[in-house]
Amino acid sequence: MESIVRIILPCMIMMFTACSCEKEKTEDPQLDEFVAFGDVKSFEPVAIRLALLDTNLQPSNTFKEGENFVFSLAIMNLSDSTLYLKHHNINREDLFKVFKINDDGEEIYIGKPFYYIFCDKVGGNFIKPDEVWELRISWLKDIALDKLIQCGEIETYHNETSPLLHGKYKTKFISKFTFSDYKIDSLSFNFEFEIK
Numbered sequence: 001m002e003s004i005v006r007i008i009l010p011c012m013i014m015m016f017t018a019c020s021c022e023k024e025k026t027e028d029p030q031l032d033e034f035v036a037f038g039d040v041k042s043f044e045p046v047a048i049r050l051a052l053l054d055t056n057l058q059p060s061n062t063f064k065e066g067e068n069f070v071f072s073l074a075i076m077n078l079s080d081s082t083l084y085l086k087h088h089n090i091n092r093e094d095l096f097k098v099f100k101i102n103d104d105g106e107e108i109y110i111g112k113p114f115y116y117i118f119c120d121k122v123g124g125n126f127i128k129p130d131e132v133w134e135l136r137i138s139w140l141k142d143i144a145l146d147k148l149i150q151c152g153e154i155e156t157y158h159n160e161t162s163p164l165l166h167g168k169y170k171t172k173f174i175s176k177f178t179f180s181d182y183k184i185d186s187l188s189f190n191f192e193f194e195i196k
Contacts, residue, residue, distance in 0.1 A: 030076075030130065031047065031076065031078070034047055034049060034074070034076050034132065035049070036059075037049075037051055037059035038050055038051025038052075038059060038072075038191060039051070039189045039191045041187050041189070042078075044078060044079065045077065045078050045079035045083060045179060045182055046075055046076060046077060046078055046079075046083070046127075046177075046179060046182075047075070048073075048074070048075050048177065048187065048189075049073070049074045049075075049076075050071075050072070050073055050171070050173075050190075050191050051072045051074070051191065052069050052070065052071060052072065052171070052191060052193050053069065053070040053071075053072050053136070054067075054069060054070070055067075055068055055069070055070070055138075055145060057070065057136075057145070060193075061191070061192065061193040061194065062193065062194050062195075062196060063164075063193065063194075063195055063196070064195070064196060065163065065164070065165060065166050065195050065196065066163040067163070067195075068138055068139055068140040068142060068145075068163075069138070069139050069193075070136050070137065070138045070139070070145050070146075071096040071113065071136065071137050071138075071139070071171065072134060072135070072136050073096075073134070073135045073136075074132055074133065074134040074135075075127060075132065075133045075134075075177075076130070076131070076132045077127040077128060077130060077131050077132075077133075079129060080129055081129065082126050082127065082129065083126070083127045083179040083180050083182070084124050084126055084127075084179065084180045085124050085125050085126075085127055085133060085177070085178070085179055086123060086124040086178040086179070087118060087122075087123070087124050087125060087135075087149060088118065088123055088124070089175075089176055089177065089178045090118075090175050090176075090177065091173055091174060091175035091176070092117060092118060094172075094173035094174065095112070095117070095173050095175070096112050096113055096137060096171055096173075097111070097112045097171060097173065098110040098111060098112060098139075098164070098169055098170075098171055099169060099170050099171070099172070100164075100167055100168070100169050101167070101168040101169060101170060101192070107170065110164070110169070111159060111161060112159065113137050113138065113139050113140075113141075113158060113159055113161055114137050114157050114158055115157070115158075115159050116157040117135070117137065117148055117149070117157060118148075118149045119149050122149055127179075134147055135147060135148065135149070136148075137157075137158070139161055139164070140161055140162075140163065141158040141161070146158075164195045165195065166195050166196060167194070167195055168192065168193075168194050169192070169193055169194070169195065170190060170191060170192045170193070171190075171191050171193075172188075172189060172190040172191070173188075173189055174186055174187065174188045174189070175187060175189075
């Protein structure tokens with residue numbers, strides 16, 4: 001009997017420890033899915049996520065050499081009322097910049113996929129409760145993957161980017177965000193990814 005207890009007790013302790021390590025979930029499956037991947041800042045009235053997507057628009061942090069990928073900045077409205085995002089307050093200068101990380105940890109600026117991403121005539125967007133607003137742009141130009149704030153047909157927004165070579169990279173930026181009466185200063189986002 002003692003030998004059974006000696007075997008079962010450690011197994012039960014390991015099982016309870018493993019269960020307690022799961023990510024805490026809310027009662028909102030949409031929010032759980034939204035915060036499951038990427039660099040997410042979540043607080044009332046919004047959750048803001050910086051992530052990378054594959055060409056099927058699925059979250060990923062690993063891509064094959066020469067493969068295209070997509071940058072995504074997404075904002076979920078967690079409040080009970082419609083918010084107005086003033087997107088011209090977003091730091092466009094640093095948004096989606098790519099840095100290669102050398103073996104010694106040094107970050108070397110590679111470039112960014114766009115030189116024009118927002119329409120100057122449109123100052124913001126409404127986001128309804130539980131709705132997600134998203135800005136997307138591919139590293140290698142593919143207008144089928146991009147979701148921009150455009151004025152009519154704009155074909156000249158994309159920088160001439162080249163496929164990334166094998167290695168470790170990151171995209172990072174600091175920005176303020178303004179929603180209706182809410183102002184959020186200096187949120188820092190940082191997302192590392194790898195090209196294999």
